[in-house]
Amino acid sequence: MFLHAQGELALGSRLKAVSESLYAAANAAYREAGHDIDAHWFPVLRYLQVRGPASVTEIAAAIGQTHPAVSQLAAKLRAQGWITRRTDRSDARRGVLELSAEAERKLDRLGPVWCAIRRAAAAAAVRDGGTLLDALGAFEADIASGRLAADIRAHHARLKDATIEIAPYRRDWAVHFERLNAEWLQRWFTLEEVDRAVLGDPQAHVIDPGGAILFATLDGEVIGTCALLKEAPGVYELSKMAVESGFRGFGAGRKLLEAAIAEFQRRRGRTLFLESSKRLGPALQLYESGGFVHHPAPRPGSHYQRADVYMVYEPEKAKRLRAKAAPRKQLRVVGR
Amino acid sequence: MFLHAQGELALGSRLKAVSESLYAAANAAYREAGHDIDAHWFPVLRYLQVRGPASVTEIAAAIGQTHPAVSQLAAKLRAQGWITRRTDRSDARRGVLELSAEAERKLDRLGPVWCAIRRAAAAAAVRDGGTLLDALGAFEADIASGRLAADIRAHHARLKDATIEIAPYRRDWAVHFERLNAEWLQRWFTLEEVDRAVLGDPQAHVIDPGGAILFATLDGEVIGTCALLKEAPGVYELSKMAVESGFRGFGAGRKLLEAAIAEFQRRRGRTLFLESSKRLGPALQLYESGGFVHHPAPRPGSHYQRADVYMVYEPEKAKRLRAKAAPRKQLRVVGR
DNA sequence: GGCAGTAACGTAAGCACTTACGTAACGGCC
DNA sequence: GGCCGTTACGTAAGTGCTTACGTTACTGCC
Numbered sequence: 001m002f003l004h005a006q007g008e009l010a011l012g013s014r015l016k017a018v019s020e021s022l023y024a025a026a027n028a029a030y031r032e033a034g035h036d037i038d039a040h041w042f043p044v045l046r047y048l049q050v051r052g053p054a055s056v057t058e059i060a061a062a063i064g065q066t067h068p069a070v071s072q073l074a075a076k077l078r079a080q081g082w083i084t085r086r087t088d089r090s091d092a093r094r095g096v097l098e099l100s101a102e103a104e105r106k107l108d109r110l111g112p113v114w115c116a117i118r119r120a121a122a123a124a125a126v127r128d129g130g131t132l133l134d135a136l137g138a139f140e141a142d143i144a145s146g147r148l149a150a151d152i153r154a155h156h157a158r159l160k161d162a163t164i165e166i167a168p169y170r171r172d173w174a175v176h177f178e179r180l181n182a183e184w185l186q187r188w189f190t191l192e193e194v195d196r197a198v199l200g201d202p203q204a205h206v207i208d209p210g211g212a213i214l215f216a217t218l219d220g221e222v223i224g225t226c227a228l229l230k231e232a233p234g235v236y237e238l239s240k241m242a243v244e245s246g247f248r249g250f251g252a253g254r255k256l257l258e259a260a261i262a263e264f265q266r267r268r269g270r271t272l273f274l275e276s277s278k279r280l281g282p283a284l285q286l287y288e289s290g291g292f293v294h295h296p297a298p299r300p301g302s303h304y305q306r307a308d309v310y311m312v313y314e315p316e317k318a319k320r321l322r323a324k325a326a327p328r329k330q331l332r333v334v335g336r
Numbered sequence: 337m338f339l340h341a342q343g344e345l346a347l348g349s350r351l352k353a354v355s356e357s358l359y360a361a362a363n364a365a366y367r368e369a370g371h372d373i374d375a376h377w378f379p380v381l382r383y384l385q386v387r388g389p390a391s392v393t394e395i396a397a398a399i400g401q402t403h404p405a406v407s408q409l410a411a412k413l414r415a416q417g418w419i420t421r422r423t424d425r426s427d428a429r430r431g432v433l434e435l436s437a438e439a440e441r442k443l444d445r446l447g448p449v450w451c452a453i454r455r456a457a458a459a460a461a462v463r464d465g466g467t468l469l470d471a472l473g474a475f476e477a478d479i480a481s482g483r484l485a486a487d488i489r490a491h492h493a494r495l496k497d498a499t500i501e502i503a504p505y506r507r508d509w510a511v512h513f514e515r516l517n518a519e520w521l522q523r524w525f526t527l528e529e530v531d532r533a534v535l536g537d538p539q540a541h542v543i544d545p546g547g548a549i550l551f552a553t554l555d556g557e558v559i560g561t562c563a564l565l566k567e568a569p570g571v572y573e574l575s576k577m578a579v580e581s582g583f584r585g586f587g588a589g590r591k592l593l594e595a596a597i598a599e600f601q602r603r604r605g606r607t608l609f610l611e612s613s614k615r616l617g618p619a620l621q622l623y624e625s626g627g628f629v630h631h632p633a634p635r636p637g638s639h640y641q642r643a644d645v646y647m648v649y650e651p652e653k654a655k656r657l658r659a660k661a662a663p664r665k666q667l668r669v670v671g672r
Numbered sequence: 673g674g675c676a677g678t679a680a681c682g683t684a685a686g687c688a689c690t691t692a693c694g695t696a697a698c699g700g701c702c
Numbered sequence: 703g704g705c706c707g708t709t710a711c712g713t714a715a716g717t718g719c720t721t722a723c724g725t726t727a728c729t730g731c732c
Contacts, residue, residue, distance in 0.1 A: 003400060022348035068720075072682090125347070131458070135467065393709080404690075407712060
C-alpha cells in the first residue's frame with residue numbers, strides 16, 4: 001500500500017482512517033445489538049454516566065475536545081431526550097448537563113456491547129512489534145479483513161448468553177474491588193478515609209478480620225462486588241456493594257446480595273445490617289426486596305459521613321418475600 | 337485522564353485527536369521552514385511526485401480515501417497552481433492530474449522537513465509496550481509535552497546545516513540502492529529484467545565484477561546513489577544514478593557524478609559512458625555540465641529498452657567547464 | 673460600588689472529509 | 703449499431719469536529 005511506504009509521514013492520515021473505521025465498527029455493533037446510540041457520543045455520555053452531572057467546559061476538558069464540540073453535541077442530545085440541562089445554582093454562566101432517566105437506563109444496558117468492543121479491539125491492538133507504526137499496521141489489517149467486526153460479534157454473542165456467576169475473594173481481583181467501588185463513591189460522594197483504607201487493602205480490612213468479599217462475573221469479566229464486614233462476633237455489615245455501570249439491570253446486584261446473605265447464614269451470623277444513603281434509590285429498593293428493613297434511628301457510631309440510611313436484615317421478611325414472589329422468572333443477562 | 341481510563345472504548349476518539357495533532361505539528365514544521373504547503377495535501381501530492389501523473393480514482397484508491405475527497409482537493413490545488421489537469425487521451429471520462437513544474441520544484445525541496453518529521457515521529461512512536469494503546473499513550477504524551485514539535489525542529493536544524501557527503505558501498509545499504517532506483521524507474525519506465533537483477537543483488541552484479549557504488553548521505557540519511565559498472569578492462573558505465581525525491585536540487589546529484597568520475601579516474605579507466613533517456617531532462621543537463629557529450633549513434637548492443645541517449649565522458653570538456661565556472665559558489669543544503 | 677480581566681458557552685463559519693446522486697463515457701454483447 | 707451494466711468523477715449536502723467571535727456572568731482590586 002502506498003501510504004505504508006511513506007512511513008511516519010502518512011501517520012496522520014492513517015490514524016484518522018483507523019479512527020473512522022473504529023467508529024464505524026462500534027456503530028455496527030450498537031445497531032446489531034439494537035441500541036440507538038452513536039459511537040461519537042461515547043465520551044460525553046460515558047463521562048456523564050460515571051462522573052454524574054457536569055458542565056460543558058468540564059466535559060470538554062476531560063475528553064480533550066473543544067467546548068463548542070460538547071456544546072453542539074449537548075444540544076443534539078438534549079433534542080433527542082438523552083440529557084437535560086439546567087443552569088448551575090451558584091454560577092449562572094455554567095450549565096449542568098445530566099443524563100435523563102431513560103438515557104441512564106439505556107447506558108446501563110450497554111456493558112456487554114462495550115465489553116465486546118473492548119475485548120476485540122484489545123486483541124487486535126496487542127500485536128507486538130514495538131513501534132506505533134507496526135501496531136497500527138496490524139490493526140488496519142484486522143479492520144480491513146473484517147476480523148475486528150467478527151470478533152466484536154463473537155464476543156457479544158458470548159456475553160449475551162453468559163450468566164452472571166458469583167465468585168469468592170481472590171487476591172488478584174482486589175483491584176476490581178477498588179475500581180468498582182471507587183466509581184460510585186466518587187460519583188455520589190467523596191472517598192472517605194475509611195473507604196480509602198478498605199479499598200486499598202481489602203485483605204487486611206475485610207478478609208483477615210473474618211469478613212468476606214464476593215465478586216459477580218460475566219464470562220470471566222468482573223462486573224460487580226460486595227463485602228461482608230465482621231463487626232463483632234455474629235454481627236456483620238453488608239458494605240461496598242457495587243455493580244459496574246453498563247452491567248446494571250442484569251441481576252448482578254440481586255445475585256450478590258443473595259450470595260452475601262447466604263454467606264452470612266453459612267457463618268451462623270445473628271445480625272446483618274447495612275448503611276446507605278437516601279440518594280441511592282435503586283440500591284435501597286434492592287435491599288428492601290432482599291429482606292432488609294429500615295431502622296428508624298441512625299446507627300450509633302456510624303463509620304460514614306454519608307450514611308443516612310440504616311437497614312437490618314430480617315429473615316422473616318425475606319421468607320415472606322420469597323413466598324410471595326415464588327415463581328420468579330430467571331433473569332437473563334440481556335433483556336428479553 | 338478520563339479517556340485513558342476508558343481503555344479501548346475511547347480509542348477512536350484518541351486516534352482522531354492524535355491524527356489532528358500530527359497534522360498540526362507537520363503544518364507548524366512546514367511554516368517554520370517557509371513552505372506554503374498543507375499537511376493534508378501530502379498523500380495526493382506525494383503520490384503524484386513518486387508515481388507521476390495519475391487519475392482521481394487511482395489516487396483515491398492508493399491513499400485510502402473516497403474519490404470526492406481527491407476530486408475536491410484536486411480542484412483546490414488546481415486553483416492554486418499546484419497541479420494541472422488534462423483529460424486522458426484514451427478515455428474521456430478519466431482526468432490526468434499532474435504536478436506543475438513549480439510544484440515539482442517545491443516538493444523537491446521538502447526532503448529535509450519530511451525527514452525531520454519522520455525521525456521525530458519515529459522516535460516518539462518506538463516506545464515499547466506492545467499494545468497499540470501503550471504506544472498511543474506515549475505518543476500522546478510526547479505531543480502534549482511539546483517534545484514532538486521540539487524534536488522536529490531539532491532534526492530539521494541538523495539537516496539544514498548538514499552537508500551532503502559521499503560514501504562508498506556498504507552491504508547494509510543495498511536496500512537503499514534498490515529503493516532509490518526503483519522509485520524513478522517505476523515512475524518513468526518499468527523495471528526491466530537487467531534492473532531487477534542489478535538492484536536485487538548489487539554485490540554480485542556491480543561490486544564483484546570490479547565496479548563501484550556510491551551513496552550520497554545527509555546527516556546519516558541515504559538520499560542518493562549511483563553505480564560505476566565495469567564493462568570491460570578500462571571501460572566503465574555510469575548507471576543507476578538516483579536522488580531521492582524531496583532531496584533534489586541540493587547538489588547531491590552533482591556530488592555523486594563528480595565522485596563517480598573521480599573513482600573512474602582513480603581506477604585509471606579509459607572510457608566512461610552512460611545510457612539515459614531524453615525524458616530525463618534534468619539528469620541530461622547534469623551529465624552535460626559534468627563533462628559528458630552526446631554520442632550521435634545509439635550504443636550498439638545496449639542493455640536497456642528505454643535508452644535513447646548515449647553519452648561519453650570527455651576529460652577535455654570537463655576541464656574547460658571547470659575553468660569557465662571556476663569560482664563556483666558552495667551549494668547549501670537548504671536554499672537561503 | 674465600579675470596573676477590568678477572565679470564564680462559560682452559545683453561534684457562526686470553516687474544514688476535511690463523508691455519503692448520495694447525477695451525468696457522461698466506456699465496454700461487452702446481441 | 704443499439705443497449706445495458708459499469709466506471710470516472712463532479713456536485714450537493716451532511717457530519718464531526720475546529721477556530722473565531724460575541725454575550726453574559728463572575729471575580730478581584732481599587
